[in-house]
Amino acid sequence: MPANRPRTKILLDGGDPAETLRVKNALGFLDGQTTNPTLVAKNPEIQHLIASGHKLSRKDQENEYKHIVQQISPLVGDAGVSIEVFADLDTTAEQMLAQGEEMFSWIPNAYIKYPCTREGLRAAGESARRGIRVNVTLCFSQEQAAAVYAVTKGAREPVYVSPFLGRLDDRGENGIDVVRNIKKMYERGDGHIHVLAASLRRLEHLLASFALNAELATVPAKILEQWAAQGLPMPDENFRYEAVDAEGRSLKPIPYRDIELNAPWRSFDIRHELTTKGIERFVNDYLNTLAPAA
Numbered sequence: 455m456p457a458n459r460p461r462t463k464i465l466l467d468g469g470d471p472a473e474t475l476r477v478k479n480a481l482g483f484l485d486g487q488t489t490n491p492t493l494v495a496k497n498p499e500i501q502h503l504i505a506s507g508h509k510l511s512r513k514d515q516e517n518e519y520k521h522i523v524q525q526i527s528p529l530v531g532d533a534g535v536s537i538e539v540f541a542d543l544d545t546t547a548e549q550m551l552a553q554g555e556e557m558f559s560w561i562p563n564a565y566i567k568y569p570c571t572r573e574g575l576r577a578a579g580e581s582a583r584r585g586i587r588v589n590v591t592l593c594f595s596q597e598q599a600a601a602v603y604a605v606t607k608g609a610r611e612p613v614y615v616s617p618f619l620g621r622l623d624d625r626g627e628n629g630i631d632v633v634r635n636i637k638k639m640y641e642r643g644d645g646h647i648h649v650l651a652a653s654l655r656r657l658e659h660l661l662a663s664f665a666l667n668a669e670l671a672t673v674p675a676k677i678l679e680q681w682a683a684q685g686l687p688m689p690d691e692n693f694r695y696e697a698v699d700a701e702g703r704s705l706k707p708i709p710y711r712d713i714e715l716n717a718p719w720r721s722f723d724i725r726h727e728l729t730t731k732g733i734e735r736f737v738n739d740y741l742n743t744l745a746p747a748a
C-alpha cells in the first residue's frame with residue numbers, strides 16, 4: 455500500500471479485466487471501477503467477436519457485460535464497480551429500474567449508473583429507496599447535481615454523482631469549475647452524495663480533483679499508469695490548476711450559483727445538451743456491438 459495514497463478514491467474507467475489487474479499492480483491498490491456502454495464495446499473479447507463477424511444478441515451483450523463485471527468485481531476495493539443501464543432518450547424509469555435491479559444482483563459491490571435525465575433521476579430515487587447503490591452519470595451542471603441530491607435524499611448508502619469534466623473542456627468550458635461548484639454546494643448538504651470526478655483527460659485533472667477533495671475520481675488506465683510512473687504525486691499547497699485546453703487556450707469559467715438544495719427535485723432545470731449527446735453516443739456504441747434484430 456503506497457504511503458501517499460490520496461483521500462480521493464481511485465477508480466479505473468474501463469471495460470477490460472486484464473487492464474484492471476495491470477493498473478492495480480502498477481498502483482498497488484485500486485478502489486473501484488466504472489464501466490459504460492462505450493468502454494464495454496471496446497472490451498477485447500467483444501471486439502474479437504465483432505471482428506470475426508459475430509455480432510451479439512441483446513442477451514449475449516448482457517451476458518458479456520455480466521461476465522466482464524464479475525471478473526472486475528473481486529479486483530477492486532470498496533468504491534465498487536459501476537454498471538450502466540441501457541437507456542435511450544425514450545427509456546422509462548421503470549425500464550431502467552428493472553435493468554438496475556437485475557444488474558445489482560450480478561456482483562456484491564455494484565453501483566448502478568443512471569443518466570442524469572428526468573427518467574434516470576426517477577429510477578435513481580426509487581433505487582436509492584430500495585437499497586440499490588446508485589451512480590448518476592452524464593452530469594454537466596450544478597443544477598443537475600442539486601436534483602440528484604434532492605431525489606436521493608434519505609438514501610442509506612452513499613450516492614455517487616459523476617460530473618463529466620473532460621467533455622466540458624472539449625467544448626471550451628472549464629469542467630473543473632463544475633466539480634468545484636458542486637462540492638461547494640454540497641457543503642450545505644447532509645453528506646449523502648459523493649462526487650465522482652469523471653471524464654478525466656490528463657494528469658492535471660486528477661491532481662485538481664485531489665485538490666478539490668472530490669470523494670472519488672474515475673480515470674483512464676493511461677493516466678493512472680502515468681501517475682504511477684511519476685511516483686503517485688499529490689498536489690501540494692502551491693498547486694494551481696491551469697484551466698487551458700490541450701492547445702493552451704483558456705477555458706471559459708463556469709460560475710457558482712446559489713442553489714437551494716432542499717427544493718423539490720423536479721423544480722431544478724436539469725436539461726443539458728451534453729447529457730443528451732452522451733446518451734446518443736452510448737446508444738450508438740451499444741448498438742454497434744449488436745446483430746440487427748431478426
Ligand code: E4P
Nearest residue numbers: 467488489490621652653654
Ligand atoms: C464515467 O463513469 C465515464 O465512464 C467516463 O468518465 C466518460 O469519460 P469520456 O468523456 O472519456 O467518455
